[in-house]
Amino acid sequence: MSLNHVRPWRNIYRRKSRQIMVGNVPVGGDAPITVQTMTNTVTTDIKGTIAQIQAAAEAGADIVRVSVPDEASSKALKEIVRESPVPIVADIHFHYRRGIEAAEAGAACLRINPGNIGSADRVREVIAAARDHNCSIRIGVNAGSLEKHLLEKYGEPCPEAMVESGLEHIRILQDNDFHEFKISVKASDVFLAAAAYQGIAEATDAPIHLGITEAGGLMTGTIKSAIGLGNLLWMGIGDTIRVSLSADPVEEVKVGYEILKSLGLRHRGVNIISCPSCARQGFDVIKTVEALEKRLEHIKTPMSLSIIGCVVNGPGEALMTDVGFTGGGAGSGMVYLAGKASHKMSNDAMVDHIVEQVEKKAAEIDAAEAAKAAE
Numbered sequence: 001m002s003l004n005h006v007r008p009w010r011n012i013y014r015r016k017s018r019q020i021m022v023g024n025v026p027v028g029g030d031a032p033i034t035v036q037t038m039t040n041t042v043t044t045d046i047k048g049t050i051a052q053i054q055a056a057a058e059a060g061a062d063i064v065r066v067s068v069p070d071e072a073s074s075k076a077l078k079e080i081v082r083e084s085p086v087p088i089v090a091d092i093h094f095h096y097r098r099g100i101e102a103a104e105a106g107a108a109c110l111r112i113n114p115g116n117i118g119s120a121d122r123v124r125e126v127i128a129a130a131r132d133h134n135c136s137i138r139i140g141v142n143a144g145s146l147e148k149h150l151l152e153k154y155g156e157p158c159p160e161a162m163v164e165s166g167l168e169h170i171r172i173l174q175d176n177d178f179h180e181f182k183i184s185v186k187a188s189d190v191f192l193a194a195a196a197y198q199g200i201a202e203a204t205d206a207p208i209h210l211g212i213t214e215a216g217g218l219m220t221g222t223i224k225s226a227i228g229l230g231n232l233l234w235m236g237i238g239d240t241i242r243v244s245l246s247a248d249p250v251e252e253v254k255v256g257y258e259i260l261k262s263l264g265l266r267h268r269g270v271n272i273i274s275c276p277s278c279a280r281q282g283f284d285v286i287k288t289v290e291a292l293e294k295r296l297e298h299i300k301t302p303m304s305l306s307i308i309g310c311v312v313n314g315p316g317e318a319l320m321t322d323v324g325f326t327g328g329g330a331g332s333g334m335v336y337l338a339g340k341a342s343h344k345m346s347n348d349a350m351v352d353h354i355v356e357q358v359e360k361k362a363a364e365i366d367a368a369e370a371a372k373a374a375e
């Protein structure tokens, strides 16, 4: 639960879910909402896949999913898992042997729909392999690939059909006494996805993996995801998220974090508050923010920075941020530290100076956190 009693209008009451483990990462319960992405390399390109996983992990991904379409990919998965800094989810469709191989290769979780992999014996074998290798399972219902009998029953993909599909898959796992599972009910349509997620959230206490599938490119996909996932997260639904973009996985991770940051559900790195700029600006706000975003990518400590073009809003925004800069006259502006006006700085030297101030503040926050943890 994310609660802020000082400002009750910011409270989000998180749905209570069971907690499962994806490798060493807890998902559900009171665990932080995790951010996932998926590689888009050919899995047998082991080097390329590992490089992409490392880049995603560096950007903050807690969990990364890798496709396992054939036996060669299962083999590659073993080495990928060994080198990965984060738990790996193996993405399996239809083929039960891939599921078993992926569990044996060390996948932390299988994304597999037990109702779609054939006979009860095959399902039992996959579940046994998952159990033997401490592997959890994600049931991944997708509006685009609903089972035929549900499409016939409901006529088209609809929230009820998606929830029913999810519950059918859940029942198979439960009948096999397997409970380490989470579930997603994705659709590319935000209304359909949101309704399906609300339905499944009521029908089960399993942790929920949120996603708007095939959301689009960086810009459109970000907006769709922010609306769809943002709305559900605001309602308290969702234990782990994946933003699906036709873009680099690192971008998916960044967008995922920004959505969580906007709702105060999780914090990582510098939250930059900046104005759109106008004729009043005392320095080039847009260029400066662009430069600072790049220069501050390495900061993982949650903190805030305000970059405001002039005194109309600058001092007010700076009040609520760790570091701030407000444009003034004659080629210089005011630097704010912990909400207070501290010193003047010339526009020319300002980017370097702000980077230094942010790094210093991040080190202070980290040291204070470490001291608190040692108490």
Ligand code: SF4
Residues within 6 Å of the ligand: 275, 276, 277, 278, 279, 280, 281, 282, 308, 309, 310, 311, 312, 313, 314
């Ligand atoms: S803070 Fe100042 S520079 Fe920025 S948009 Fe507002 S008036 Fe313009």
